[in-house]
Amino acid sequence: MKIVTCIKQVPDTEAEIKWDIPKGTLKRDGMDPIINPFDEFALEEALLTRENFDGDIIAISMGPEKASDVLRNALALTVNEVHRLTDDAFAGSDTYATAYILAAAIKKIGDVDVVFCGKQSTDGNTGVVGAELASILGFSQLTYVSKVRQIDAANKKIVVERSIEGGIEVIEAKLPAVVSVIKGINEPRLPNLMGIRKAAKIEIPAWNADDLGIDKAKVGHEGASTKVVEIAVPPPRGAGEILKGELEDIANIVTDKLIDLKVIK
């Protein structure tokens, strides 16, 4: 089994976000980066899958120098190999360009059976990179996965549960597949001290556009078809009314107001 897991480094949502307004990109330096929360589930699923089969896990992340941290964390959790995908030409990539770059790395790794990624990032938030990856690679597209029921490596088959509107869909698919996972699929483990110490010493290898055979005109600001042209803070809701007085009166007022909205049937 050859398992790839895609990990994105995102700014901590608690932290202040700094923008490069003209470019519409994030100033990632100086921000406290964390692993995208959904990617912790993807990484854990990769580890669980490896426990059932012989195999290797290769973690990849496209991002600046700082993204090495999330890959080092993956190494501390005993993934076999990591690659940071980085090139000045990658900056400003949209979802398609991102998926195209990740796909190029997956092709370079070769003979991959399953790719795990998160449902969505907490910064760009688009939630489509997994589906785009599957489409570009021609792999089975398995999104919103809440459970991997079975992997039959010999027959190149996987059965998963997808959590979608109104219920759970059970799908059997051919491998290779891209599986994007939701929260709740597993309980991510924490690295142990020995793992952390070992990982601290490992140099994080980087692949650039040439290593990946990527046409620079197709990625980054130049290549992206989608461009962020404006960033704004949404208007505040404006604090409403705090209802004061006896509970009896408050309950009367609030229920009247809600009934007046004519939504309750």
Next chain:
Amino acid sequence: MANDVWVYIEHKDGNASPMSFELLGIGKELADNLGSSVCAFVVGENVENIAKEAFSYGASKVYSVEDGVFKGFRAEAYAKAASFLLDKYKPEVALFRATSQGTDVSAASAASLGFGLCTDSIGIKIDGGQIKLTRAAFGGNYTVTVVNEKAKPQITTVRPKAFAMPEKDASKQGETVKESFSIAESDLNTKVLEFIKSEVAVNLVEADIIVSGGRGVGGDDGFKMMKELADILGAAVGASRAAVDSGWISYEHQVGQTGKTVKPKIYIACGISGAIQHLAGMRTSDCIVAINKDPDAPIFKNASYGIVGDYKQVVPKIIEKFKTKLNK
């Protein structure tokens, strides 16, 4: 027509999901602006009725691909048919709903056509002949406006309920364009084995009313009370991450940055502090009622009506009032 606006219609086994015509309203507005028409497109096995319904919600044309291989939704099959249509007719813009189906099909279609897309739009406008799409990023702390100059069609998913449902007029008619497109079953990677309908069937995203509980409701009993209020109102039950992580309710109920984004007409938040990641999922609800015993809880800054108090006293009182006033 080259600058038409297309709306993707979702369905389950030939029955359009109730809200799938929603985007024909904003689609019509855009088309009027562009001097073009709003059209629906649909992929499936038996979709004749869907076409008729689409006309009644304002579509002037319906493009369809019908074939046995499209019985039951499969992302890759539907995306292949959708991108075939989009590539052949190259409308100006294609709108999908930001549901699991809409997202899956739009993303795979955009990728197979070789360009990016904007997801989960909450605002669409035409400015200087250019389509500008506004979406939330960073858990709703920022909105970003996105343009797509290179791609045609521009593809976007639109947050459910971001725009009003158009009026239905059953007398309206239109033209149907049937395209033949098929894929061999053996060329498809996936097979749907079964669909397990959820007991709770929480369709938070489509709910008009949500009663949501946080850590402050303290446990299972608290959620029983949430459920009781929800049942009276015909509401869905939501939850904060803290409540989900405590194991009081399942993840499918989670509202927020790493849960669902909702936009009900009424959102009642009980024992929820109002952390930014929770607000991210519900701050655009029309009317927010917050019940919290801490007068300084940030949720009050975002609530239409705030009630400072212990939910254990407040909620039963509200239940009692609703019961009397609604004759339940």
